[in-house]
Amino acid sequence: MTFRAEDTALSRRQFLVASAASCALAQQAQAQAQPAPSIAGSPEADPPTPRPGELLLVCTVNGKPERLSIDPASSLLTVLRQQLGLASVRHGCTDGTCGSCTTLLAGKRVPACLVPAALCHRQEMTTVEGLSEDGSLTxxxxxxxxxxxxxxxxxxxxxxxxxxxxxxxxxxxxxxxxxxxxxxxxxxxxxxxxxxxxxxxxxxxxx
Amino acid sequence: MQWVRAQSIAEALSHAGPTSRYVGGGLSLSLLLQRGIEQPETLIDLSALPLRQIEGRQGLLRIGSQVRLAELSAHPMVQSLAPLLTDIVRQLATPALRNQATVGGELLERTRCPLFRDPSNPRCNKRTVGSGCAVIDGSEHPGALFGTSASCVAASASELAIGLCAMSAEVTLYSPEGTTERSLPLLALYRSPGSDPSTELTIERTELLTSVTVPVATQQVFGYARLAESPLVPLASCAVMLSVRDQVVVDAKVILGGLTAKPWRAERCEPLIIGQPLASVLSDRVVNAALDGAQPRPASRPLRSLAQQVVREALRRAVEKHAAHRR
CATH class of the missing domain: 1.10.150.120 ([2Fe-2S]-binding domain)
Structure with missing residues (x-):
């Protein structure tokens, strides 16, 4: 059995509408759920098992438990920014010297750009979003x-x-x-x- | 690429092979992976192994290879028995890097030669033997002064090794082939590039460095000096060990780093100190002897005076420590 491309492919416009709707839904879901789901609530982002060639990373980020499938070569910076959407962790020099990605790992500050994310298994991480417990300034x-x-x-x-x-x-x-x-x-x-x-x-x- | 979370030394060794790398803090490996300079197929995570202890017994300090640099410098036993190590670590890299970097990773770190680390540079004999060396062929980068060859002038990266070699440290290694550990003087872990600069080490990358053992002799005093362009780029460093009895030096070690292809023992300098009164240590003759064996190229000639400065300063600090001890 074969599918023709036009049977399954969404048009660009349909895709934009669909993704906007899912973003809105995801935001709503995130706002309502207690505790909030890991990211956007999509099944792909919350895998029970890692995808082929990937690795399971179970950790806590800003107090929230996370369960992620990651590329073994990913840096903590990549996972925090691209998989968890924490854009406060900056992509700067990527050689550990500028400090713009400084993150707390098990309570100690580290340069996220050079720490392999896979090493953060069962660890706690904190970015600027998680410093305050009640939303007020520290x-x-x-x-x-x-x-x-x-x-x-x-x-x-x-x-x-x-x-x-x-x-x-x-x-x-x-x-x-x-x-x-x-x-x-x-x-x-x-x-x-x-x-x-x-x-x-x-x-x-x-x- | 496969990531293995080893639960025991035996399990870590069982995954080691020609395309594997052990991962401690992962910092320098991560940089080389991101730039495509290292392309291992298996990464063996050592973080679950019991290699993060510092123990002292019978005049020896045993430091697990997975001890973080920040833990090393803050450890009360290190501060009291091996303050030289605290002194070195506090000048090393940045506080955030020191929280993650391990002792083993620092000792085994690959060269910081900027052209080795630049994936857009095609000529690097360390990356591909026979491809040439962009540093020798006219780069402004000075390269190393000691222990270089016609194919590679890269400087070795470890600063901790300079101090640990002055302390006559040994490393403990496990190999996938043997079931028992072996030890090796730390100085013998490093090699000069010769005609094959592809590795900086005399051991196989499959061997697992589990600990460093440092003899702690109370009659020894140490001096360390470092000149650096930035926290991550040492230009020249020197560690000196003096053992003094009745104002006479009975044993000495002078180790140079920063501008050396491997931790460099200034062998011709040591005989000029041993057997001499402590007061004669700080002489031009001694300092100049430490420069014996330097192989300057036009770009690295200015480093000679830096090397002299750090040797003189390290000697001065060791003499000063001895005076302070006697008070």
């Missing part, structure tokens, strides 16, 4: 605002995640300790002085 986010620590905003999510992590890391007594901790967090708009001020202000508040 102390460091408020401090970024107060100190004008963002300009173009490209690197800001990674900077906020890094700053959040730095506040929980042991810091040496030397005067350059905070600046050293920001090593690997580049800002093309040169806002690092303001980011440092924001960091220092939250640290001082906490004593």
């Amino acid at each position: 102390a460091i986010q408020a401090a970024f605002l107060r100190h004008g620590a963002a300009d173009c905003g490209f690197c800001t999510p990674g900077q906020v995640v890094a700053a959040h992590a730095i506040l929980q890391e042991p810091l040496g007594p030397e005067p350059s300790a905070l600046a050293d901790a920001l090593c690997g967090q580049a800002c093309a708009c040169d806002k690092l002085p303001q980011i440092l001020q924001a960091l220092a202000s939250v640290r001082n508040q906490r004593g």
Whole structure:
């Protein structure tokens, strides 16, 4: 039995209408469901078993359990951005030096562009979307605002995640300790002085 | 490509073959995969193996190969017994990379030669033996000063190895062919490129590095110095070990890195120190002897003075440590 292409293929217009409808439905479903489904609620995105040649990744992202089929060669960056739609994790230098994809993995900050996603099996990850538990600004986010620590905003999510992590890391007594901790967090708009001020202000508040 | 989550050393070894790679923190492998420079068929994930401990006993510090660099530098036993390692790690890469990078991965990392890592460069004997070397053929990249050959001038990547070689560390290896472990002085793990630069190591890639063992001798003092272009690109580094009795140096090791094809023991420098009063260590004669064996090309000639600077500084810091110990 054979199918002719025109029997099954959707026209471009039908396809656009159909996909718009499914997006809207998916958004609605996501808003209503408690807890929200992993991504868009489509069966393909929530596989019980991995697709051929792929690997099952079970993990928690921003507090939400996820079950994904991934390419074994995928970076954490690719999975967070392309499979989970977390565009705050920026695709920057892809060699681990710019800091715009900084993500918390098991509570520690890592460059998502160089961490193989497959290593994150049964781990917890947090991006800027998951830093606040109730949707209000965290102390460091408020401090970024107060100190004008963002300009173009490209690197800001990674900077906020890094700053959040730095506040929980042991810091040496030397005067350059905070600046050293920001090593690997580049800002093309040169806002690092303001980011440092924001960091220092939250640290001082906490004593 | 297949991903194997090994549950035991035996299982990891059973999947090892000519087209497999072990994965620790995965950082440098991930970069080479994304650029198509490494194309393994099997990736063997070591994260479930019990290789993440640091133990001290009988004058030895045993560091599991899957210990993260951040864990190494923060470990109280490392800070008190091997502060040199803490000193090196804190200057290495970035805090985020150090959270993920493993000790084993850092020791086995492939060269940072920018032309090796550039997939658009077709001439790299390390990637394809016989294709030529774009660095030797006129690139502005200086390449290494020591241990190079006519086919490759790439510098070795590991900084931790510089300090660990100064401490006479050994590595423990398991091979798929044998069932028992073997150990090897860390310095003997690395090779010069010669006519086949395709590997930087004397071991097979199927061998699994499980731990590093460091003898901890209380009479030894260490000095480390590094000059870097950026956190990820060391230009020159040097680690010095001095063992001193009654103000006389009874043993010494001088290891150069950053501009060397492998961790480089400055053999002609050490005899000038051993048996001499501590006060004579900081001489031009000693520093110049450390440069013996350098093979500068026009682009790398300026590195000579950098090498002299780091050797002098590492020696000075070791002498200073000894003075501080006596106080």
